[in-house]
Amino acid sequence: MTIKEIAQLAGVSSAAVSRYLNGGYVSEEKKEQIRKVIEETGYQPSAQARILRTKKACLVGVVVPKINSESISRVTAGIEQVLSRRGYQMLLASTDNDPDKEITYLKLFESYPVDGIILIGTVITGEHRKFLKNAKVPVVVVGQYTKYANCIYHDDYGAGKAMGRLVAAEVRKGQTAAGTAVQKAQNADVPEDGGYRRKVAYIGVTKEDKAVGVSREDGFRSGLKSEGIMLEPDYVRTAEFTMDSGYHAALGLLEDKQDIRIISCATDTIAAGAIEAILAYSRQNVPHTVADSGTRMQYILNHSGIRVTGFGDNQFLKAVTGGIPTVHFGYKTSGIRGAELLLDVIERGEKIPVEMKLGFRLEEPKEEWER
Amino acid sequence: MTIKEIAQLAGVSSAAVSRYLNGGYVSEEKKEQIRKVIEETGYQPSAQARILRTKKACLVGVVVPKINSESISRVTAGIEQVLSRRGYQMLLASTDNDPDKEITYLKLFESYPVDGIILIGTVITGEHRKFLKNAKVPVVVVGQYTKYANCIYHDDYGAGKAMGRLVAAEVRKGQTAAGTAVQKAQNADVPEDGGYRRKVAYIGVTKEDKAVGVSREDGFRSGLKSEGIMLEPDYVRTAEFTMDSGYHAALGLLEDKQDIRIISCATDTIAAGAIEAILAYSRQNVPHTVADSGTRMQYILNHSGIRVTGFGDNQFLKAVTGGIPTVHFGYKTSGIRGAELLLDVIERGEKIPVEMKLGFRLEEPKEEWER
DNA sequence: CTGTTAGCGCATTCAG
DNA sequence: CTGAATGCGCTAACAG
Numbered sequence: 001m002t003i004k005e006i007a008q009l010a011g012v013s014s015a016a017v018s019r020y021l022n023g024g025y026v027s028e029e030k031k032e033q034i035r036k037v038i039e040e041t042g043y044q045p046s047a048q049a050r051i052l053r054t055k056k057a058c059l060v061g062v063v064v065p066k067i068n069s070e071s072i073s074r075v076t077a078g079i080e081q082v083l084s085r086r087g088y089q090m091l092l093a094s095t096d097n098d099p100d101k102e103i104t105y106l107k108l109f110e111s112y113p114v115d116g117i118i119l120i121g122t123v124i125t126g127e128h129r130k131f132l133k134n135a136k137v138p139v140v141v142v143g144q145y146t147k148y149a150n151c152i153y154h155d156d157y158g159a160g161k162a163m164g165r166l167v168a169a170e171v172r173k174g175q176t177a178a179g180t181a182v183q184k185a186q187n188a189d190v191p192e193d194g195g196y197r198r199k200v201a202y203i204g205v206t207k208e209d210k211a212v213g214v215s216r217e218d219g220f221r222s223g224l225k226s227e228g229i230m231l232e233p234d235y236v237r238t239a240e241f242t243m244d245s246g247y248h249a250a251l252g253l254l255e256d257k258q259d260i261r262i263i264s265c266a267t268d269t270i271a272a273g274a275i276e277a278i279l280a281y282s283r284q285n286v287p288h289t290v291a292d293s294g295t296r297m298q299y300i301l302n303h304s305g306i307r308v309t310g311f312g313d314n315q316f317l318k319a320v321t322g323g324i325p326t327v328h329f330g331y332k333t334s335g336i337r338g339a340e341l342l343l344d345v346i347e348r349g350e351k352i353p354v355e356m357k358l359g360f361r362l363e364e365p366k367e368e369w370e371r
Numbered sequence: 372m373t374i375k376e377i378a379q380l381a382g383v384s385s386a387a388v389s390r391y392l393n394g395g396y397v398s399e400e401k402k403e404q405i406r407k408v409i410e411e412t413g414y415q416p417s418a419q420a421r422i423l424r425t426k427k428a429c430l431v432g433v434v435v436p437k438i439n440s441e442s443i444s445r446v447t448a449g450i451e452q453v454l455s456r457r458g459y460q461m462l463l464a465s466t467d468n469d470p471d472k473e474i475t476y477l478k479l480f481e482s483y484p485v486d487g488i489i490l491i492g493t494v495i496t497g498e499h500r501k502f503l504k505n506a507k508v509p510v511v512v513v514g515q516y517t518k519y520a521n522c523i524y525h526d527d528y529g530a531g532k533a534m535g536r537l538v539a540a541e542v543r544k545g546q547t548a549a550g551t552a553v554q555k556a557q558n559a560d561v562p563e564d565g566g567y568r569r570k571v572a573y574i575g576v577t578k579e580d581k582a583v584g585v586s587r588e589d590g591f592r593s594g595l596k597s598e599g600i601m602l603e604p605d606y607v608r609t610a611e612f613t614m615d616s617g618y619h620a621a622l623g624l625l626e627d628k629q630d631i632r633i634i635s636c637a638t639d640t641i642a643a644g645a646i647e648a649i650l651a652y653s654r655q656n657v658p659h660t661v662a663d664s665g666t667r668m669q670y671i672l673n674h675s676g677i678r679v680t681g682f683g684d685n686q687f688l689k690a691v692t693g694g695i696p697t698v699h700f701g702y703k704t705s706g707i708r709g710a711e712l713l714l715d716v717i718e719r720g721e722k723i724p725v726e727m728k729l730g731f732r733l734e735e736p737k738e739e740w741e742r
Numbered sequence: 743c744t745g746t747t748a749g750c751g752c753a754t755t756c757a758g
Numbered sequence: 759c760t761g762a763a764t765g766c767g768c769t770a771a772c773a774g
Binding site: 373374375385386389390392393416417419420421422423424425 | 766767768769770
């Protein structure tokens with residue numbers, strides 16, 4: 001069904017139909033004829049041809065590293081909110097954390113009819129920079145700093161530092177009299193551990209991710225250091241952005257080191273994996289004579305004495321565990337701001353580059369850390 | 372940058388450039404000239420214009436109800452897997468569970484250059500049926516049955532029934548001597564409960580969702596019934612597909628009824644909310660004198676005596692809780708099959724309609740239910 | 743091998 | 759107000 005056929009059926013010119021569709025001058029009479037024909041045929045104009053002409057799609061493409069993520073969905077929720085309010089639609093492309101795919105989809109969107117692109121950034125490679133420099137459509141990057149595009153990022157260093165301080169304080173507390181009772185219980189569980197659990201371990205991500213892999217970790221070290229605690233190389237692992245990867249990293253840590261007090265993780269998802277690992281490890285190492293089945297699980301939870309922290313304030317994790325110390329970033333806000341920035345460029349041709357840094361909020365569970 | 376300009380710069384015709392781009396006959400000499408110009412200008416052909424001509428985008432659009440969902444991401448992972456292997460790309464549109472938005476995005480994709488559409492279905496309204504009947508591009512529906520398009524769905528009824536049976540068995544067990552010790556402990560916690568906890572509660576979703584809201588629940592009732600247990604109306608609530616909604620529904624249940632033994636939920640996400648509610652409710656109702664802080668939490672977990680079941684086999688939930696009884700559906704498989712079906716229609720013009728029903732696997736945690 | 747030509751479906755001149 | 763004509767950027771015939 002093309003506009004021409006509609007025009008023929010309605011006995012008017014295609015231009016009249018076009019005007020009808022776009023609110024131009026059409027006599028009431030012809031309007032009615034056209035309306036009827038369109039009704040009958042269920043005609044829908046080809047967005048694509050229109051865009052080819054008008055260069056305006058009222059569409060923005062969003063490139064995301066993965067689909068199944070609370071933080072990312074918060075960002076896209078923010079984007080969608082402002083986009084829909086301003087008459088735009090949003091298309092998503094998921095890259096499964098593959099930088100090559102990222103480029104592919106960026107190019108797809110570029111040569112495709114979208115008015116702008118939002119990239120939820122992970123790793124910024126040379127290819128990325130090249131793309132950003134020459135992009136034919138406006139691009140804003142969310143979640144990473146870059147000088148090659150408007151960007152909105154989070155204070156990962158500050159967040160890491162705050163978390164480092166919090167962890168340091170907790171470890172300190174364990175060394176005072178207040179923690180003694182608990183410590184004794186632990187020692188019963190892990191007899192090979194001559195002293196207290198007091199080491200801090202960290203599960204990070206690839207250094208190629210400047211925000212999460214570098215800033216967050218650097219901040220964390222700095223926070224610990226400011227309280228006189230060092231993060232020892234043996235106690236640091238690298239994981240992917242998945243629970244499964246966090247599980248394996250944490251399990252490795254637990255098997256290698258018996259004196260870990262806290263496992264801090266670069267994301268809540270990794271932290272979930274770490275929790276799983278603690279459950280699995282303890283289940284395996286706590287003697288069966290201690291207790292059986294359900295009761296034994298409670299025993300483990302109570303006495304493993306290993307704490308986990310994360311970043312991202314994942315609601316799912318909070319719900320089912322009661323909450324671990326984590327950091328709330330303004331993900332939805334960054335989506336909102338990102339979309340606004342993009343629309344400013346698209347609609348008003350705003351040329352002044354913008355870099356925006358968003359703060360964070362340390363989240364400590366109200367009750368004693370449950371785990 | 373257009374193909375014409377490139378042609379001019381290279382001193383050839385635009386057709387030659389087009390051939391160069393698409394692997395047609397071009398002399399080595401001209402090839403070199405064109406290559407150079409493209410290199411210099413960073414020219415990228417307009418996919419849109421190409422598609423306008425060729426009617427082939429090597430793209431499929433996927434409409435999903437939400438982004439942050441493990442089950443949906445498993446489906447899209449399956450889709451992506453076969454798509455990329457066959458040279459296609461995938462674009463996503465998220466509707467935030469809004470049927471109107473669903474229609475909007477379906478139409479967008481239709482009038483947009485995609486070769487086919489996959490709809491991950493929730494509610495199929497009249498509008499949906501109308502769209503499916505007249506769609507100009509092939510559509511396959513995943514997750515819901517429909518006669519208006521190729522569809523792949525899951526055996527929700529069977530899964531519900533299996534879960535109903537499992538739950539019935541668990542309730543039965545509680546009424547035998549084997550459960551006595553535990554029951555006594557419970558009674559200590561909930562003194563106002565004169566007898567045993569033995570009621571089954573269910574948190575479902577809107578009946579407009581035929582698969583999850585109707586089939587799954589009907590199956591569940593049937594499973595219970597086959598073991599002589601009825602699901603009483605007072606013990607049934609409806610929730611949205613969110614953890615938060617599950618939390619509120621479960622909390623309402625707990626406040627109204629003191630004799631609930633098991634809360635079965637239509638999805639694992641809702642189940643996570645229910646778990647949160649049990650924690651919150653118990654925390655509030657267990658006397659502080661029993662124990663304090665961490666120990667108290669363990670006490671709650673151990674003695675609330677309320678079990679939760681779900682559907683969907685959410686890995687995150689499994690990891691952090693140790694697992695609840697749930698059902699594994701072949702989500703990734705349905706994505707794979709769905710994409711294959713779609714490509715069959717797109718590439719080979721397959722005309723025979725297909726309805727595919729996929730099975731399930733009941734997942735029981737290996738250890739005693741932890742919660 | 744190559745350039746010329748004719749559209750794809752639409753919106754926008756510009757004369758009527 | 760209206761229709762015929764033009765071209766968005768590209769590819770597919772077609773005749774060189």
